[in-house]
Amino acid sequence: MIKKAFYNVRCLSTSNLKPKTGIVMLNMGGPEKLDxxxxxxxxxxxDRDMIQLPIAQDILGPWIAKRRTPKVQKMYKDIGGGSPILKWTKLQGELLCKTLEKEMPQNAPYKPYVAFRYVTPFTDDAFSELERDNVEQVILFSQYPQYSCATSGSSFNDIYRYFKGKKFPDFKFSVIDRWATHPLLAKCFADLIRKELQQISDDDKKDLIILFSAHSLPLKTVNRGDSYPSEVGATVQLVMSELNFSYPYQLVWQSKVGPLPWLGPMTDEAIKTYVKQGKKAFVVVPIAFVNEHIETLHELDIEYCKELANEVGVKTIRRVATPNDHPLFIQALADIVKTHLQSSIAVSPKFLTRCPHCVNINCIKSKKWYAEVCRL
Structure with missing residues (x-):
């Protein structure tokens, strides 16, 4: 279905001209193949921006990766053999650019570029293509609505490292680093939640709770001042406002790795304890994810909504889809870019400000660099 939609978008594209505005979609990425x-x-x-192991990361990191590979390969096999995140990101980028060409033609032609952090296409791939295309304006557009130093920050630091020591190209360069409170993002999630609520009986709705699930962070990262938890919470409040706060809700966290303390409560533990409290029905919302990948298709769908739900006796559980190609989401992306281009702010003061207890030397250097090169 994704392949067919993406093919149709490519066929409908009317712009074969040299792109004027390049929009770089930043995300973590995911392996398309098991190997x-x-x-x-x-x-x-x-990646020390993503994970800080207590000792010998150059040795311990590769060992952990090798040890986890067979287990994670099985997880990807369970969801079809690979992550669909690249297909969704390409589709979102194409739809975004088609919308912008209609609504803001003065900056057209637009072209989307994908820059993943841990799998192809990498930062190098995206910027090599951008430089070949000789674009006039480059917009770095984080596809994490809520900013974290471990995710968005790692991508932005990687771009700084790519240009370090090089002559900076002659193009305008700007940053969209976060958009957790965009009203159309909230409306999109609210619409997706309503669709799942329609599948639940009135009787089950009496004991229903909406669980907003987001990727957790180590507490030491939170305590350094990472803004991610507060920004996720802000998104949740806006979504519930769209729903008139009609149901009880809770922000929960998933995807903990390792023995150190992480931000909680964890999604699986919350489901277990809410069942003990008498909750019969759940709607699980992947509030920090904009497209389907391993954390939604395996962790939420298989591990929690299927296996855990059966284990603890959940009567009804529905997992809300990620925004993917929802029209409201595409309109949100377009409005974010339009507002950015119409502003005089090439990079936000918040982005240029380090966390109060930042210890990452990459952040010190990269933020100074962005302050120097960004312009609209």
């Missing part, structure tokens, strides 16, 4: 999993995990476990 990419090992290298994908290696890059994650050795």
């Amino acid at each position: 990419q999993v090992g290298d994908y995990l290696f890059k994650i476990m050795t």
Whole structure:
């Protein structure tokens, strides 16, 4: 279905001209094939922006990656053999650019570029293509609505490293680093939630709770001042406002790795305890994810909504789809880019400000660099 939709978008594209505005879609990425999993995990476990192991990361990181590879390969096999995140990101980028060409033609032609952090296409791939295309304006557009130093920050630091020591190209360069409170994002999630609520009986709705699930962070990262938890919470409040706060809800966290303390409560533990409290029905919302990938298709769908739900006796559980190609979501992306281009702010003051307890030397250097090169 994704392949067919993407093919149709490519066929409908009317712009074969040299792109004027390049929009770089930043995300973590995911392996499309099982033989990419090992290298994908290696890059994650050795990225100090993403994970800070207590000792010998150059040794311990590769060892953990190698040890986890067979288990993670099985997970990808369970969801069809690979991640669909690249297909969704390409589709979202194409639809975004088609919308912008209609609504803001003065900056057209637009072209989307994908820059993943841990799997192809990498930052190098995206910027090599951008430079070949000789675009006039480059917009770095984080596809994480809520900013974290471990995710968005890692991608932005990687772009800084790519240009370090090089002559900077002659193009305008700007940053969209976060958009957790965009009203159309909230409306999109609310619409997706309503669709799942329609599948639940009135009787089950009496004991229903909406669980907003987001990828967790180590508490030491939170305590350094990472803004991610507060930004996720802001998105949740806006979505519930769209729903008139009609149901009880809770922000929960998933995807903990390792023995150190992480931000909680964890999604699986919350489901277990809410069942003990008498909750019969759940709607699980992947509030920090904009397209389907391993954390939604396996962790939420298989591990929690299927296996755990059966284990603890959940009567009804529905998992809300990620925004994917929802019209409201595509309109949100377009409105974010339009507003950005119409502003005089090439990079936000928040982005240029380090966390109060930042210890990452990459952040010090990269933020100074962005302050110097960004312009609209």
